[in-house]
Amino acid sequence: xxxxxxxxxxxxxxxxxxxxxxxxxxxxxxxxxxxxxxxxxxxxxxxxxxxxxxxxxxxxxxxxxxxxxxxxxxxxxxxxxxxxxxxxxxxxxxxxxxxxxxxxxxxxxxxxxxxxxxxxxxxxxxxxxxxxxxxxxxxxxxxxxxxxxxxxxxxxxxxxxxxx
Amino acid sequence: xxxxxxxxxxxxxxxxxxxxxxxxxxxxxxxxxxxxxxxxxxxxxxxxxxxxxxxxxxxxxxxxxxxxxxxxxxxxxxxxxxxxxxxxxxxxxxxxxxxxxxxxxxxxxxxxxxxxxxxxxxxxxxxxxxxxxxxxxxxxxxxxxxxxxxxxxxxxxxxxxxxxxxxxxxxxxxxxxxxxxxxxxxxxxxxxxxxxxxxxxxxxxxxxxxxxxxxxxxxxxxxxxxxxxxxxxxxxxxxxxxxxxxxxxxxxxxxxxxxxxxxxxxxxxxxxxxxxxxxxxxxxxxxxxxxxxxxxxxxxxxxxxxxxxxxxxxxxxxxxxxxxxxxxxxxxxxxxxxxxx
Amino acid sequence: xxxxxxxxxxxxxxxxxxxxxxxxxxxxxxxxxxxxxxxxxxxxxxxxxxxxxxxxxxxxxxxxxxxxxxxxxxxxxxxxxxxxxxxxxxxxxxxxxxxxxxxxxxxxxxxxxxxxxxxxxxxxxxxxxxxxxxxxxxxxxxxxxxxxxxxxxxxxxxxxxxxxxxxxxxxxxxxxxxxxxxxxxxxxxxxxxxxxxxxxxxxxxxxxxxxxxxxxxxxxxxxxxxxxxxxxxxxxxxxxxxxxxxxxxxxxxxxxxxxxxxxxxxxxxxxxxxxxxxxxxxxxxxxxxxxxxxxxxxxxxxxxxxxxxxxxxxxxxxxxxxxxxxxxxxxxxxxxxxxxxxxxxxxxxxxxxxxxxxxxxxxxxxxxxxxxxxxxxxxxxxxxxxxxxxxxxxxxxxxxxxxxxxxxxx
Numbered sequence: 001x002x003x004x005x006x007x008x009x010x011x012x013x014x015x016x017x018x019x020x021x022x023x024x025x026x027x028x029x030x031x032x033x034x035x036x037x038x039x040x041x042x043x044x045x046x047x048x049x050x051x052x053x054x055x056x057x058x059x060x061x062x063x064x065x066x067x068x069x070x071x072x073x074x075x076x077x078x079x080x081x082x083x084x085x086x087x088x089x090x091x092x093x094x095x096x097x098x099x100x101x102x103x104x105x106x107x108x109x110x111x112x113x114x115x116x117x118x119x120x121x122x123x124x125x126x127x128x129x130x131x132x133x134x135x136x137x138x139x140x141x142x143x144x145x146x147x148x149x150x151x152x153x154x155x156x157x158x159x160x161x162x163x164x
Numbered sequence: 165x166x167x168x169x170x171x172x173x174x175x176x177x178x179x180x181x182x183x184x185x186x187x188x189x190x191x192x193x194x195x196x197x198x199x200x201x202x203x204x205x206x207x208x209x210x211x212x213x214x215x216x217x218x219x220x221x222x223x224x225x226x227x228x229x230x231x232x233x234x235x236x237x238x239x240x241x242x243x244x245x246x247x248x249x250x251x252x253x254x255x256x257x258x259x260x261x262x263x264x265x266x267x268x269x270x271x272x273x274x275x276x277x278x279x280x281x282x283x284x285x286x287x288x289x290x291x292x293x294x295x296x297x298x299x300x301x302x303x304x305x306x307x308x309x310x311x312x313x314x315x316x317x318x319x320x321x322x323x324x325x326x327x328x329x330x331x332x333x334x335x336x337x338x339x340x341x342x343x344x345x346x347x348x349x350x351x352x353x354x355x356x357x358x359x360x361x362x363x364x365x366x367x368x369x370x371x372x373x374x375x376x377x378x379x380x381x382x383x384x385x386x387x388x389x390x391x392x393x394x395x396x397x398x399x400x401x402x403x404x405x406x407x408x409x410x411x412x413x414x415x416x417x418x419x420x421x422x423x424x425x426x427x428x429x430x431x432x433x434x435x436x437x438x439x440x441x442x443x444x445x446x447x448x449x450x451x452x453x454x455x456x457x458x459x460x461x462x463x464x465x466x467x468x469x470x471x472x473x474x475x476x477x478x479x480x481x482x483x484x485x486x487x488x489x490x491x492x493x494x495x496x497x498x499x500x501x502x503x504x505x
Numbered sequence: 506x507x508x509x510x511x512x513x514x515x516x517x518x519x520x521x522x523x524x525x526x527x528x529x530x531x532x533x534x535x536x537x538x539x540x541x542x543x544x545x546x547x548x549x550x551x552x553x554x555x556x557x558x559x560x561x562x563x564x565x566x567x568x569x570x571x572x573x574x575x576x577x578x579x580x581x582x583x584x585x586x587x588x589x590x591x592x593x594x595x596x597x598x599x600x601x602x603x604x605x606x607x608x609x610x611x612x613x614x615x616x617x618x619x620x621x622x623x624x625x626x627x628x629x630x631x632x633x634x635x636x637x638x639x640x641x642x643x644x645x646x647x648x649x650x651x652x653x654x655x656x657x658x659x660x661x662x663x664x665x666x667x668x669x670x671x672x673x674x675x676x677x678x679x680x681x682x683x684x685x686x687x688x689x690x691x692x693x694x695x696x697x698x699x700x701x702x703x704x705x706x707x708x709x710x711x712x713x714x715x716x717x718x719x720x721x722x723x724x725x726x727x728x729x730x731x732x733x734x735x736x737x738x739x740x741x742x743x744x745x746x747x748x749x750x751x752x753x754x755x756x757x758x759x760x761x762x763x764x765x766x767x768x769x770x771x772x773x774x775x776x777x778x779x780x781x782x783x784x785x786x787x788x789x790x791x792x793x794x795x796x797x798x799x800x801x802x803x804x805x806x807x808x809x810x811x812x813x814x815x816x817x818x819x820x821x822x823x824x825x826x827x828x829x830x831x832x833x834x835x836x837x838x839x840x841x842x843x844x845x846x847x848x849x850x851x852x853x854x855x856x857x858x859x860x861x862x863x864x865x866x867x868x869x870x871x872x873x874x875x876x877x878x879x880x881x882x883x884x885x886x887x888x889x890x891x892x893x894x895x896x897x898x899x900x901x902x903x904x905x906x907x908x909x910x911x912x913x914x915x
Contacts, residue, residue, distance in 0.1 A: 025607040025848035051737035053851075053860045054877040071849065071862065075734040075748045081755045084849050084860075103518040107737025109511065110884055111877070118571075127514025133564035133914055143572055150569075150576055210651035311533045315896070382645060383717045391541030391643050391900040471717045473645035475897040476554065478720055 003028065006083055014043055027071070027084040037089045038099050041070065045104055048077040049085060052101070055111035056086075057119045059145045065090045066119055066145075068098055070108065091121060093145075100126040118144035188263060194458055195414035196228045202465035209469040235407035243400055247307040254304030255401065255408040258297040262416045265290040269426055270348045271450035274439055286347045287339065290423060291332055297416055298324045298378065301387075301409070305397025316396025319476055320387040323377055326483035331374035331420075333491040337367040337498030338427045341505070351431035359430040363501055367494025368428045372460075373487050375424065377479065379417040381464050383471035384479050417461055425456035510558055511888050530557055537565050541643060541900050544910040547887060554895050561887040567914040574874040579605055580839055584675045586876060590912040591672050592635050595621070595628040595664075596854035597878065597912075602677040603758060604850035604863040608843050609679060614815075616807035617681035618759040623694075623797040624667060624676055625759075625852075626790040630701070631660040632855030633783045633790075633907075640780065640904030641712060644721055649712045656704055659697050666690060678834065679841075681810030685830030691798045698791045705788060713784065722777035726890050726902035729774055736889055739879045740857020741786065742906045745779035747772040752853040766793050776905035783907070840869050854879055856907050880913035 007028045011021045017040040020031040032040045049072040056069045069088040074080035091098055100123040102109045110132060112123045117131035117139035131139035141148055200215065204223060207214030215224030242248060268283065268290045283289070298320060305317030338360055339345050342353040354360060361368040377384040388396035395401075398409045425431065432449030474482070530550040536542025546562040570589060574582040586601055587594035599621060606613065613621070634657040641649025661671045667686055668674040676682050712718055728738070733746035743750055751768040753761040769785035771778035808815040810832055818826070822833050845867040851860045857879030864873040883906045891902055 025604075025846055027849045029847070050734045053737070053858075053882075054862060054875060056862045056873075056875040058864060058873045058875075069862075071860065075737075075743065075750050076731070078749070078755070081750055083756075084851070086849070086862075103515060105737070106511075106515070106735050106889070107882070107885065109888075110881070125518065127511060127518070131564075133567040135564075143569065148572075150572055152576075206647060210648050211655055212651060311531070315531075315533070385645055386897075389645065389897065391645075392535070392896050394540060469648050470711070471646070471715065472641070472649075472721060474717055475721055475895060477895060 003083060006080075006085075010044075010047070010085065013047060014040055017043060024086070027086055029069075029086045029088065031088045031090070034089055034091065034098070037087070038101065038104070040087060041101050041104050044072060044085065044087060048074045048080050050074050050076055050105075052105045052108040052111060053084060055108055055115050057115045057121060057144070059093070059119065061093065061146045064093050066093055066096050066121060067091075068096075068115060068121055070101060070105070072105070096121040097124055098122070099124050102126055118142065120145070190266075190454060192411075192415075194418045194454065194461065195411050196225075196232075197458060198414050198418065198461045198465050200225050200228055201462050202468055205462075205466050206469040232407065236404050238403035240403035240405055243309075245309045246400060247309065250303050250307040251400075252405065254300045254307065255405045255412065258300035258304070259408045259412045259415065261293060261296045261300065262412050262419060265293045265419050266422060268293070268347075269422065270351065271432075271453055272446040273348060273352065273437060273449075274446075283346065285345050287335070287345045287350065287427070290347070291335060294331075294416070294420065294423070295324075295328055297412065298328075301397050304401070304409070305399075308397070308400040310400050312393040312395075313397050313399045316387045316393045316399065319389075319393070320380075320397055322476065322480060323380070323384070323386060323483075326480050327374040327377040330370055330483065330487050330491045331378065333488075333495050334367045334371035334374060335423065335427055337364060337491075337495040340495075340499040340502040343502055347426055347431075351426055351433065354430040354433050355436065356434035357430070359428065359433065361428040361430075364428075364494055364497050366490055366497055368424075370487050370491035370494050371424055371428065372464075374491075375417065375420040376464055376467070377483060379413050379420065379464075381417065382468045383474050385473045386476050386479055389473060414461075417464060418457060421457035421460040421464075422453060424460055425453055429456050429460075510560070535899070536562075541903070543908070544914070547891075547899070549891075549896070549899065551896060554897075556892050556894055556896060556899065559887050559891040559899075561884050563884060563910060563913055565914065566911045570915045571874055571876065574871055576870060578839055578869055579841060579843055579871060580678060580834070582871060582874060583677065584673065586874075587673050587675065589876075589878065589915050590632075590854070590856075590909060592909075593628055593632040593855045593912075594672060594674050595624045595676060596632075596852055597859055598675070598677055599625060600758075600850040600852040600859055600861045601863065601874070601876070602679055603852070604848040604861045605679050605843060607848040607850060608846050608863065608865050610844075611680045611811055613681050613759075614807055614809065614811050615760065616685075616801065616804060617809045617811075619797050619801050619804075620667075620682045620686060620809060621677060622759050622761065622764070623686075623794060623801065624664060624674065624682075626793045626797070627660050627664050627667070629855045630787050630790045631657045631664070633787050634660070636855070636904075636907035636909075637708075637712075637780075637783065640907070643900035643904040644718060646712060646715070646718060649708075652704075652708065652711075656701065659700060663694060663697050666693060678810070678832070678838070680814050681808070681832065683809075683832050683834075685809045685826075686801060687830070691802050694794055694798045698795055701787070701791055705784065708784065713780065719777065721901055722780060722905065723775060725776045725894065725898050726886075726905060727773070727775045728886070728890055730772075733774070736885050737882055738857075738886060738906075739882050740853075740855075740907075741779050741782040742883055742886065743857065744768065744770045745782045745905075746774040750858075752851050752858050756851065758850070758852055764793055764796050766790075776901050779905045779907075842867060842869055843871075856880055856909060856912065857882065876915060878912045878915060880909045881915065883908055884913055 003023055007021055007023050017036045018030045018032050022029050053071040053073055058067045067088050067090050069086045071084050071086050073084050098121055112126055113132040115121050116123060116129055117134050120142040123129055204214045215227035218224055218230050219226035268286045302317045302321050305313040338350050342350050380387050398406060401409055432452045435452055437449045438444050530552055532550050534546060534548055536546035537544060544566040548560040548562055549556055550558040570586055574585055583598050587598045590597045634653045638650045638653025665671045668676050668684060728746045730747045733743050733748055749770050754768050766789045769782050771782055825833055843865040845865050847864045849862050851858055859879055860877040862875040863871055866872040886906050
């Protein structure tokens, strides 16, 4: 099965659940709508995509949205394991809520926590939604959003004035 | 004059000398040799050099002296949350009690050099004292008020219940064979080559395994297993108290080894000490016993380089299901031997 | 047998009513300052000696790599991301470069691909030996520790001869590598391979066939095939559970499709199987090194960067390359722009599959770099597999999945 054929199969299988199915570099990209994410995910799981490789979020401040992508693939079906499929959903930046997919894909649990702390995306129904890597105070700042600017320290930062 | 004589008698009281000179210095020396050998042998297996720079000609032996000096000079931190009195007393008492069995075992058959040997129940007394130090380790761990120390103490107590019975049974299998509980008679009965280790190898093996477990040597280094419970009962200890704890384990291993070499390896046999002159009557036999004990200790130390550690339940399982029956068979065999002989 | 927090969540989600029994457990914090934890903390609840609940608390060595990489040029991201798994630097930077190459529509030269594979396999062996050593000392086997770290040195030196540095190679650039191999490298590599083959037998004698070690590992931390797929674990941990999945096999990158190697798979799914997978992989990597070295020896004329890049090099740079085998980067390459787009790439690192998602908006810096490392995907084992085991099994499971906290924290 080629990437092209896989995209066709997915398009047929998901039908109206997917707003858009297209081929990006090295993977198939599916965009779906907020309310239909779980159904689309279930359809993908029934196809044999059994694990989540990554939950990726990308911030687009100009468009006022955050795109949450579940990169999924298969271990048990060898012909599917060659490909990665990204199931995306767009959420508004000011109130990002996504239905959790942990009951469907256990492997998403820690990645959803990660997206939660870095982007502030709230996963409804997640069994254990806490910051994973960051301390809670830092997680409040949603550091991976584009409006959090990293200020790199200068070489002389913190050096008393007279030594400069 | 009376006072002076009494004082002299107290100072020169032979059991005191036994404990202090032979016991303390001897066990310090053997503990150092054992640790040194353990490090050197492990280093050889692991393709390293091991201790070296403190004294290259002695193979780095003085490194251990340096370690000891460091431990002695190190600050002893006593956390605010511990129960201070048992916390400090436990390692000290454990170390002292560890050495005490040596006061009840003979290193020479003649009473004028060695007042204790003809004690009728010396084997029983020595065995009884060896069971005390682990309890003190448990007390120390409990007094530490640290979760890892408590878990370590619990493990220690599990292990005590497992090995103690084994060791006592295995060593007591000598009693029915030679129809005595006097270590001196046991030793003399084995001379020159009727060693109990040959006559009753099963009991010997059981005793050896029990010593491994009791002194938490590999593969039974469970109470102090670093990767779950940090240092087990000794987690909160530092400085000289820690050194006493750790050195105490080696000293105990040596004392056990002395017992084993007397009961199973024929003591000073095949040498028959003459009754005249302190050199041949006491020093040579005690050196022979010490060398035999040291060989036993070194054999135990070498296992560190070969084995990992068993899981607690596996160790207990093998103790109760495998080694305890072994010890009982050894005892039965000992009784049978006693009936034949 | 108790149920972990996560499982309860799953059950609740399925509509099952779950009530926790009121019972006090003994809670211990293993880490972050603990000889057996590494840079992480595992909050363990104990019922006697049985672990009821384990909560991995990671992030102690988080270095915000995803954020930092948004603020530096494309090429400068490589030395950043290789610092998350310094012991496996080649494997973890390769898919990033692959993703950038996908965006730029650039193919590396075949010689560069072989050099990449060569370094990656050297790195894989070094990484496995490192993990093996740590695993050994977790089980109290100090000899395995010393041997693993000692023999790792052989491969670090090999990598040093190839790249000029022991650990952080920054070897790949889009379209090629930065240095050709030295003339006498093949002989050294073959000698190292011979040496390691002999050593493998000794490892088996002292560690893998050691009765104590076997009894500690057998039937500990068992993960069934379906459970492994459900948890999404990777690498030797996955292959120890009987799943035949290796990126080198399923989606061959670089020249892996031309090389002859096997992917060891064990069905048992316990800690012993995982260890055996890693040991077998070392043997396979040795084979790959030999093949790569043979090929490289035969094809010395090709440049180590893409043809079109080579032709664009100024004369001075070309001469330098001819003389020393080093590729000096042009200023334009450092401030290069990458066409807009999204690319994913993955590779089989020492601990498992590493995944990159790279998005470009056409600028001189990445718009978004998302990296998911093998350890980050294996963290879930602590939560889902460890409960129900004894406390002393925790280091055995930890070591057998070869968990590396800096890699998981990124």
